[in-house]
Amino acid sequence: MSQENIKDSEVDIVIGALQSDLSSFLNEWRPIISRFHLIIVQDPDLKEELNIPEGFDLNVYTKSDIDQIVGSSGSTFFSGYSCRYFGYLLSRKKYIISIDDDCFPTKDSMGNLIDAVAQHITNLSTPATPFFFNTLYDPYCEGADFVRGYPFSLRSGVTSAMSCGLWLNLADYDAPTQALKSQLRNSRYVDAVMTVPARALMPVSGINIAFNREAVGPTLFPALKLAGEGKLRWETMEDIWSGMCAKVVCDHLGLGVKSGLPYVWRKERGSAVDSLRKEWEGVKLMEEVVPFFQSVRLPQTATTAEDCVVEIAKTVKEQLGRVDPVFARAAEAMVEWVKLWKKVESGSFPGI
Amino acid sequence: MASTAAVPLLKDELDIVIPTIRNLEFLEMWRPFFEQYHLIIVQDGDPSKTIKVPEGFDYELYNRNDINRILGPKASCISFKDSACRCFGYMVAKDPSGKDINALEQHIKNLLSPSSPFFFNTLYDPYREGADFVRGYPFSLREGVPTAVSHGLWLNIPDYDAPTQLVKPRERNTRYVDAVMTIPKGTLFPMCGMNLAFNREIIGPAMYFGLMGDGQPIGRYDDMWAGWCTKVICDHLGLGVKTGLPYIWHSKASNPFVNLKKEYKGIYWQEELIPFFQSATLSKDCTTVQKCYIELSKQVKAKLGKLDDYFNKLADAMVTWIEAWDELNPSAETNGSAAK
Numbered sequence: 001m002s003q004e005n006i007k008d009s010e011v012d013i014v015i016g017a018l019q020s021d022l023s024s025f026l027n028e029w030r031p032i033i034s035r036f037h038l039i040i041v042q043d044p045d046l047k048e049e050l051n052i053p054e055g056f057d058l059n060v061y062t063k064s065d066i067d068q069i070v071g072s073s074g075s076t077f078f079s080g081y082s083c084r085y086f087g088y089l090l091s092r093k094k095y096i097i098s099i100d101d102d103c104f105p106t107k108d109s110m111g112n113l114i115d116a117v118a119q120h121i122t123n124l125s126t127p128a129t130p131f132f133f134n135t136l137y138d139p140y141c142e143g144a145d146f147v148r149g150y151p152f153s154l155r156s157g158v159t160s161a162m163s164c165g166l167w168l169n170l171a172d173y174d175a176p177t178q179a180l181k182s183q184l185r186n187s188r189y190v191d192a193v194m195t196v197p198a199r200a201l202m203p204v205s206g207i208n209i210a211f212n213r214e215a216v217g218p219t220l221f222p223a224l225k226l227a228g229e230g231k232l233r234w235e236t237m238e239d240i241w242s243g244m245c246a247k248v249v250c251d252h253l254g255l256g257v258k259s260g261l262p263y264v265w266r267k268e269r270g271s272a273v274d275s276l277r278k279e280w281e282g283v284k285l286m287e288e289v290v291p292f293f294q295s296v297r298l299p300q301t302a303t304t305a306e307d308c309v310v311e312i313a314k315t316v317k318e319q320l321g322r323v324d325p326v327f328a329r330a331a332e333a334m335v336e337w338v339k340l341w342k343k344v345e346s347g348s349f350p351g352i
Numbered sequence: 353m354a355s356t357a358a359v360p361l362l363k364d365e366l367d368i369v370i371p372t373i374r375n376l377e378f379l380e381m382w383r384p385f386f387e388q389y390h391l392i393i394v395q396d397g398d399p400s401k402t403i404k405v406p407e408g409f410d411y412e413l414y415n416r417n418d419i420n421r422i423l424g425p426k427a428s429c430i431s432f433k434d435s436a437c438r439c440f441g442y443m444v445a446k447d448p449s450g451k452d453i454n455a456l457e458q459h460i461k462n463l464l465s466p467s468s469p470f471f472f473n474t475l476y477d478p479y480r481e482g483a484d485f486v487r488g489y490p491f492s493l494r495e496g497v498p499t500a501v502s503h504g505l506w507l508n509i510p511d512y513d514a515p516t517q518l519v520k521p522r523e524r525n526t527r528y529v530d531a532v533m534t535i536p537k538g539t540l541f542p543m544c545g546m547n548l549a550f551n552r553e554i555i556g557p558a559m560y561f562g563l564m565g566d567g568q569p570i571g572r573y574d575d576m577w578a579g580w581c582t583k584v585i586c587d588h589l590g591l592g593v594k595t596g597l598p599y600i601w602h603s604k605a606s607n608p609f610v611n612l613k614k615e616y617k618g619i620y621w622q623e624e625l626i627p628f629f630q631s632a633t634l635s636k637d638c639t640t641v642q643k644c645y646i647e648l649s650k651q652v653k654a655k656l657g658k659l660d661d662y663f664n665k666l667a668d669a670m671v672t673w674i675e676a677w678d679e680l681n682p683s684a685e686t687n688g689s690a691a692k
Contacts (some may be wrong), residue, residue, distance in 0.1 A: 132626065133541035135503065135595055136510060136525065143527060145520065149512040149542025149576040151626050152619065164474065171475060176489040181484065186475065189484055192529040200536035202472035203488025233487065240488035259474050286490045290471060 001139075004125040004159075011121065012093040016084030017101055018231055020048035027053055028104050032117050039087040041066075044232075045079050061086055069349060070340065080231050081206065088213065089344055095124055096217075099264060100233070106168050106265035109189040112310040119262035120163045120210035120278060123193055127157025128256020128310075137260070138213045148206050161215045161255035163248060165208035166190075171268040172205040174283060178272035195261040198251045201293055201344040204243020206341040207233065208264045209245075215255055218305040219246040223275035224289075225332040225350040226281050234275035237282040241330070244293045249308040252298040288323050292316070305324040306338050313338075359462045360388040367552075368456075372624040375404040383408070385456045392441040394419075396438040397433055414440060426676040429669040430541070434565025436574030438545065439673075441656060441679055442552060442559050458532075459502045459549035460596035466496025467534040467592020477532040477594070500555040500591040501582060504547035505529075511544045513572075513619065514612035517605070532596040537587045538631055543579020549602045549687035552581075554591060556681075558582040560673040569662050571614030574605040577666075580629040585644040588634045617660075624659050628652075642674050651673075 013036050016020070022040070026033075030053075037057050042050055044063035052060070066075040066086055078086045084098055097120050108114050126140040132154050139146045139155070146155050178184065182236075189351070196202050207224035211220065221237030229236055250257050296315055302308045313334040320327035368386060370376070371394045377431070379386065383406070395403050399415035419440055420427045430440045465479040470493050476652040478485040485494050510525040535541050550559060558581050561574035566599035586593050632651055649670035656663035 074681065133535055133539050133540055133595075135505065135544065137529060143525065145510070145512060145516050145523065145524065147542050148511050148516075148572070148615075149544075149579075149622065150513075151622050153623055154626075166474065171484075172487050174489075177484050177487075184482070184484065186482070188530055190529055190531040191527055192531065196472055196474055197539035198407070199538050200472045202474055203486050205474065205488075234674060237488070239582050243488075259472070283491060286488060287492055290490045290493070294470075 003127075006095060006121050006125045008035055009037075010094045010339050011036050012039050012087070012091040012096050013037070013117070014041070014084050014087035014091065014096050014098045015096070015101055016081055017050055018040045018046065018080065019101055020046060020082075021051045022101060023051050023053045023167070025101050025104070026056065029099075029211075030055070031346050032105060032115050036117070037093070039091060040113070041078070041083040041087040043080055043083045044075055045231075047351065049350070055127035056127070059090075061090065061304075069344075072338075074336070075202040077222060080229060081186045081233065081236050082225075084206070084222065088217060088220060088340055089214060089341065094212065094214050095210065097121075098206065099209075100207045100266070102269050103167065103208060103264040104267065106263055108263070109191065114262050114264075116165060116208065116264055119193075120165065123258045123261075124160050124210060124212060126160065128160040128195040128255050128258055129154065129157045130195050130251070133197055136193075137194045141193065158256050160195075160258055161212045161250050162204070162257040163193075164196075164202075164204055164243075164257065164259045164263045165210070165264060166260065166264040167205075167207055168263050172207055172233060172266075173272075175272045175275040176283065178234065179276050179306050182272065183312055189263060190260065193258050196247070196257045196259050199302070200261065201244055201247055201290065202257075203240050204246065204257075206239030207266065208262070209239075212255075215253075216246050218309050218338055219249045220343045221245075221309075221334060222339065223333040224285070224326065225333075226285075227331070228277075228281060230275070232270040232275055234270065234272055235282075237285065240282075240286070241289065244289065245309065245312055245334075248293055248296050248298070248312065249305055249320060252302065252308055253305070258338035285324065285326070288320060288327075292320055303306065306342065309334055309338050360404075361457065363388055364473075366390075366393050366448050366460070367441075367454075369394065369438055369485075369604060371396055371435045371438035371441065372403060375407065377404075379406050385454055389456070390637065392444065394437050394441045396435070396437045397451075398463050412444075413446065414511060419579055422680075423676050426672050429560070429563070429672040429676065431561065431564040431568065431574065433565040434571050434574060436564040436570075439561040439578070442467075442556060455504060455547065455598035459504060462502035462532055462594045462597075463499050463549060463551055465499065467499045468493065468496045469537040469587070469592050471531075471533050472536055476596070477534070479640050480532060497590050497592050498551070499534075500551050500556060500596055501593040502532075502549040503541075503543055503579075503593065503595040504549070504598045504600060505596065506544075506546060507599050509605045510601075511546065511603040512610045514615050515619070517608035517611065521608070528599060529596065532594050535583070535593045535595055536596055540580055540583055540594055540626065543575050543582065543593065544600065545551035545575030545578070547598070548575070555586065555641060555678045557645055557674055560645075560670060563662070563669050569660070570621070572611060572618045573615065573618040576618070579612075580625065581648055584629055584648065585632070585641055588638065588644055589641070590624045621659065624656065642678065645674055646671060666668055672688065 008310035224241035393413040395415040562577040653667035
């Protein structure tokens, strides 16, 4: 794969609005995002009207749009942080960048403002190298290359399908960790992007993420809904689940997943101690989820992301369904999502 | 963190192995960090030359005559006129911002804290101060596994192969990446021997640097070979390999034309070697590093012997190495689980 040339017009920036006043968020990001098209999806449970400053090219979707497309029963899947996935569904662009509404632009270790959007775009437009680990990290960035011992046949890399960014200040820890280490803040700026190797799984955080919608859009769906899912990241697992699906699918299809830069600054919100009560369900489920995904093998006949998701859903139902009913529901939701995705792609919802 | 502790970490349990053909003035720059430790110097090349070691260091020096004397016929497995001879030192060993980097201290920290090869932590080493496991990381995997290898990096002259050096002679690595991370299980990497630390007790026998240099068709692949074997064995035995910090300053680039002559066979052989190592599996009976290594040597002979007769000789040398290792280290059973 050679360098892609990603135009601004091919990118959608999708924001899930869990708070009604988006003015400080959008104004701080303005220099970085104003030239892009934005999709803002309002959490269906949020009653207040959104406060959005002028000067952006955007579409806003609310509960009524969600109900119209997926019906009121389906709209429970898009509540809370999951509302952004509705934006993924309706986007008509090739690439999506999505950042939580409590994250802000920040500076690197030299004091320069980080353009997180530009970095995500760079990550997606340069190849990934999942088959062999380069010890100098991203070989395509300025001032770096493949090291001695890296096979030449692997140096052209594969298409990058996902770019997983990181967070300064409030890192994406789970509730037990943050509650135990209440003063722990991430102040370490690690100046690297790297490809997560094939067959290595990781927790994909939805807080600061970008992806090739055409390649992996169907894999990112909040199918795993915790019973006690809440409005704080500590109380969700949806991104972790869909991220694992996405990684398994990328590994199968020979696509790359990158992790590292860019960083965003994540503001304080909520109490980890309060969230602890709800979080245990997610923590327990991960013990089943990880070995499951590590063992998933997709058939050669699954050549698209949609096919892969359907196969994974089957296996989830067979193997995890009997462990906990939440998995059986997740499997069904994944199948429904693929159907919905195909419907939207085929243009069955004109005017949206 | 103090750069000069009252009693240095692992003072009596750590050896610093240095292969050389030159005088060792560079040790002056490392004096504050190395003076308290025991050095093993492996002198390559002409044994009649005297290597000057600065005053005040505690060291043993072995030249080719010593290697021949100690190993007898088995000395054939130790390369001559190639830095691969460093592995003899392993066999005889007995147990960014403006601040100076204490590489040794970082290597020790890396080795003494666990690795996490089964699931990638997006905030890198979770055992480092100021970091932890991220949301979604299963609690059952948070204890980690013992760390066998700490692979450090280099600022200034990067470790490029000859073709890359020829194309980019001026490129310097100026990026200090403040991270240590575990290389996931099942993933191979190019292990550079320039700045390397390992737990000899749990992985030592795998650190054989192959047949390189004088009389051999290949050079500059010694550490690569050791790294691929080591990683396969670590993955099999449930041990961890870390890469990243510490950085050292690499000041002298070797001649790219000389390098090209040494490496060129390696460049096209590695196209076969990588798939070989990626698909290598070891049987359940391989419960010690030595057993893993012998099994690997059989697979090298069976699958790579047809690539070039060199690999038949290398497979034999791998066996000789284990025999020599066991002879010089009779009591230790390196079963991969002895580490703290």
